[in-house]
Amino acid sequence: MIRDSIRKIAQEHFKPGAAAADREYRPPVENIKVLADNGFAGVAIPEEYGGLGLGVFELMLIMEEVSRACANTAMLMGGTGGGPTPRVIAAVGTDALKKKFLPKMAKGELFAAWSMSEPNAGSDVGNVQTKAIRDGNEYVINGSKMWCSGAQLADVFLVLVRLDPTPGMKGVGAIMIERGTPGFEVGKHLDLIGLHATGMAPLYFEDCRVPAENVIIPAGGMRKLFEILDDDRVVGNPSICLGVASAALEDALAYTRERKQFGRALTEFQGLQWKLADMAIDLEAGRTLLYAAARKAAAGQLTPMDASVAKVYVNEMSQRVTNSAIQVCGAYGLSNEFPFERYYRDVRGFAIGYGTTEIHRNSIAREMILGNYKP
Ligand SMILES: Cc1cc2nc3c(=O)[nH]c(=O)nc-3n(C[C@H](O)[C@H](O)[C@H](O)COP(=O)(O)OP(=O)(O)OC[C@H]3O[C@@H](n4cnc5c(N)ncnc54)[C@H](O)[C@@H]3O)c2cc1C
Numbered sequence: 001m002i003r004d005s006i007r008k009i010a011q012e013h014f015k016p017g018a019a020a021a022d023r024e025y026r027p028p029v030e031n032i033k034v035l036a037d038n039g040f041a042g043v044a045i046p047e048e049y050g051g052l053g054l055g056v057f058e059l060m061l062i063m064e065e066v067s068r069a070c071a072n073t074a075m076l077m078g079g080t081g082g083g084p085t086p087r088v089i090a091a092v093g094t095d096a097l098k099k100k101f102l103p104k105m106a107k108g109e110l111f112a113a114w115s116m117s118e119p120n121a122g123s124d125v126g127n128v129q130t131k132a133i134r135d136g137n138e139y140v141i142n143g144s145k146m147w148c149s150g151a152q153l154a155d156v157f158l159v160l161v162r163l164d165p166t167p168g169m170k171g172v173g174a175i176m177i178e179r180g181t182p183g184f185e186v187g188k189h190l191d192l193i194g195l196h197a198t199g200m201a202p203l204y205f206e207d208c209r210v211p212a213e214n215v216i217i218p219a220g221g222m223r224k225l226f227e228i229l230d231d232d233r234v235v236g237n238p239s240i241c242l243g244v245a246s247a248a249l250e251d252a253l254a255y256t257r258e259r260k261q262f263g264r265a266l267t268e269f270q271g272l273q274w275k276l277a278d279m280a281i282d283l284e285a286g287r288t289l290l291y292a293a294a295r296k297a298a299a300g301q302l303t304p305m306d307a308s309v310a311k312v313y314v315n316e317m318s319q320r321v322t323n324s325a326i327q328v329c330g331a332y333g334l335s336n337e338f339p340f341e342r343y344y345r346d347v348r349g350f351a352i353g354y355g356t357t358e359i360h361r362n363s364i365a366r367e368m369i370l371g372n373y374k375p
Contacts, residue, residue, distance in 0.1 A: 003061045009038055010069035018070035021197040022342050025189065027153055028197060031073040032080055032108040042081035042106025046090055049102035051081055056231050056297040060239045060290065067243025071346040072197035074240045079150040080105050084232050085112035085158040088174070091228045093216055097176060101156060113154035115145045115203055123359050125160065125222070126169040130205060132161040138209045139163075139175060141183070145203040151186045152199030155179050159203070164219035174217035174225060175210055183208030194345030231297045233307040237354040238290050241318035241347050245286070248325035248343040249279050255329050255338070272328055279321050286317040305367040308360035315351040322347050
């Protein structure tokens, strides 16, 4: 039911403009308005703050369907009602923070961004160097951040900072910073291989003063933060990969049915039939893994192993499927007259964002060695 409604909206409204948004590097914010008009902007925000309060499984389906039409729109949803910042505010924010931000996010009127990475702190989050030093009722922030998706649109940022000189993760916490705060600047657009329309940018802080009550995760609270975000590993990143890979296979099948060589449709060549079959096997294996992880997350039973296995498999599956989609379409697959090259570019970064596939493999191996996995 939810899947049917969101698929209809996404295919009708988001798919037609997806190529132009990518080509023009223009975040399709109008799609968030469409979601809001149809009651889908605040999907993960609790009902008392105007959201739908949907569970992990439904949220995953919505992200998958939106991404099937436009991956950039799904990334923007992460900045309104479906992403890490609203989930953290809903889980541990003060009443004041919840009332201030969540109702507007639920209407798609306020965008949030999540900023962890720095020039010298990527996988190694414990090396965050941006400092927030207490001064009376305020914190003074100095430093810079990298790769912040949605930065160019965001009204409010959840920023990981060093709140305490204790080295490593123990000194790191998180603070909310609003656009326009003196001493805070959003940098120029960062141009990656894909996801061109997410407004990604660096952030700069120079003696930026923020009220002390904006600290949302105190120093040493990173474990709590990552617990909240465990579900997000299922809902966001791999759901988008699954949606894009589904679109790639659907469109490749349509193309190869139509295209004729040697007087026959491409689908009549057994070599291509097997390639298409392999794409379907890979896609369905990924879907099964991700849906199982989402069901466990919805039941509060998601283990780090489930989340990492699903993320790694679906990230890598989407690279294989979108790559094969290009191959079966020949040079047209590489042309920007068709969506295949965009699908391929859009999924590539997901194996790096939200924990690289290597970091997730570390986590899988750790669980195995600890005896938390029985083959
Ligand atoms: C599309 C996209 C969107 C993003 N959005 C955001 C965002 O909104 N906010 C934000 O804060 N960040 C964002 N990021 C940044 C992302 O979180 C980082 O890229 C990621 O944490 C990896 O850090 P890094 O790029 O510095 O790579 P590094 O950590 O330097 O890693 C480089 C390589 O070394 C490997 N490596 C590192 N440590 C280990 C280890 N212990 N064991 C084995 N291998 C290791 C990595 O797997 C990788 O292959 C985004 C990235 C992408 C691609």
